[in-house]
Amino acid sequence: MFDHHQAAGKRFSRRGRTAGVAATAGAALIALVIGTHPAAAGVGSGAPNRSAAAPAAAVAEPGLGSGDLMQSEDFFQSGLSPVGARVGLTGKQALSACSGEETMRTLTRGKGVAYAEVAWAFDSKGTSLTESVTASSTGTSAVSYERQLNKLVRGCQDEPAGHWYYGTAHAITVRGGKGSWYPAYGGNGKVAGGVAVIRSGNRVGIVELSGQPSDDAGYMEGIAAAAINRLSD
Numbered sequence: 254m255f256d257h258h259q260a261a262g263k264r265f266s267r268r269g270r271t272a273g274v275a276a277t278a279g280a281a282l283i284a285l286v287i288g289t290h291p292a293a294a295g296v297g298s299g300a301p302n303r304s305a306a307a308p309a310a311a312v313a314e315p316g317l318g319s320g321d322l323m324q325s326e327d328f329f330q331s332g333l334s335p336v337g338a339r340v341g342l343t344g345k346q347a348l349s350a351c352s353g354e355e356t357m358r359t360l361t362r363g364k365g366v367a368y369a370e371v372a373w374a375f376d377s378k379g380t381s382l383t384e385s386v387t388a389s390s391t392g393t394s395a396v397s398y399e400r401q402l403n404k405l406v407r408g409c410q411d412e413p414a415g416h417w418y419y420g421t422a423h424a425i426t427v428r429g430g431k432g433s434w435y436p437a438y439g440g441n442g443k444v445a446g447g448v449a450v451i452r453s454g455n456r457v458g459i460v461e462l463s464g465q466p467s468d469d470a471g472y473m474e475g476i477a478a479a480a481i482n483r484l485s486d
Contacts, residue, residue, distance in 0.1 A: 316388050317342070317367035320483075323384055323460070327479035331465075331472065334376045344368030346385050348402070349448055349461045351409035351419065357385045357458075361398060366390050379464040380446075382476070386458030386484055398457040399432075402450040406435055406459075415440040419448060420470065427478045429453045429485030434477040436470035437462075447473030453485040 325335045344358035344365060357368055365387035373382040389395045403422070412418040420436040430453030439445040446462040447470070460480045465472050 317369040317386065317456070319369065319371070321386065321456070322369055322371045323373070323382070323476075323480050323483055327476075327483065328373075328375075331475055332467075333380065335373050336376050337374045339372045341370045342368060344370065344385070344387060346370035346372065346383065348385055348459050349383070349406065350417075350463070351448070352405055355405070357387045360401060361387055361389070361394075364390070364394070377464065380462070381464070382460065382462045384458060384460040384480060386451075386456060389455045389457065392455055395452055395455045395457050399450060399452045402457065402459050403433055406433075406448055406450060410435075417445060423474065425449075425474060425477050425481070427481050429482035430456075432477055432481055434473045436473055444468050444470050444472070447476070449473060449477035449480065451477060451481045451484055453481055456484045458484055 319340045322340070325338075328335055344361070344363075345356045347353070348355055348357060348360065357365065357370070367388040368386070370385040371383070373384075375381065387398065389398060406419055407422070409419045410421075417437060417439050420438060422433045422435050425432050425434055430451065432449055432451035434449035435447055436444055437446045437448060444465065444467070446465050448459065448461040451458045451460065458480065460476060462473060462476055
């Protein structure tokens with residue numbers, strides 16, 4: 254997270270990193286160069302709504318690729334303008350600002366059958382989004398991972414005064430699956446993004462928005478819905 258997380262004090266090293274650090278997934282990361290993908294048409298041309306897309310060439314076997322992650326068009330309704338994305342298939346991206354250095358691969362103990370992750374950058378200063386997903390071998394495993402992710406997020410609901418925190422969980426069910434989304438608040442009590450734990454069948458993930466151009470905590474619901482539907486196989 255950004256400035257609202259930097260009030261963490263002694264927890265800064267665990268929770269105060271920027272999305273750029275969280276996005277590091279080793280050599281397997283694929284950097285998106287704006288303008289090289291058909292969905293990025295108009296970028297740099299002065300068009301008001303710039304767009305970017307996760308590289309379609311990134312495909313993991315079995316069953317997870319960049320197409321299962323959020324795409325540029327998923328942000329337009331929220332008013333966010335993406336300018337780039339970094340995609341990986343390693344499961345080694347940090348899960349959220351609350352998770353420290355824990356990754357999807359460590360959470361699943363390497364037992365996921367596939368992994369995918371993305372870090373989006375936007376033209377709004379201080380705003381970014383990360384998403385990490387895995388495909389499990391059974392529905393039982395998926396439910397277990399979903400439970401662990403929600404427990405991790407809820408560990409950051411009760412924080413000292415002046416520290417950023419996650420708010421109350423809100424259940425969501427859409428065509429592609431279900432999940433729980435949580436607003437995030439800065440140390441000043443203002444809405445500052447949010448996080449969502451999502452599941453579609455045997456696929457599970459977490460998506461976090463750092464910063465947002467709105468005071469409406471429900472802003473995260475649309476992000477969660479889009480992520481769930483993309484994750485749907």
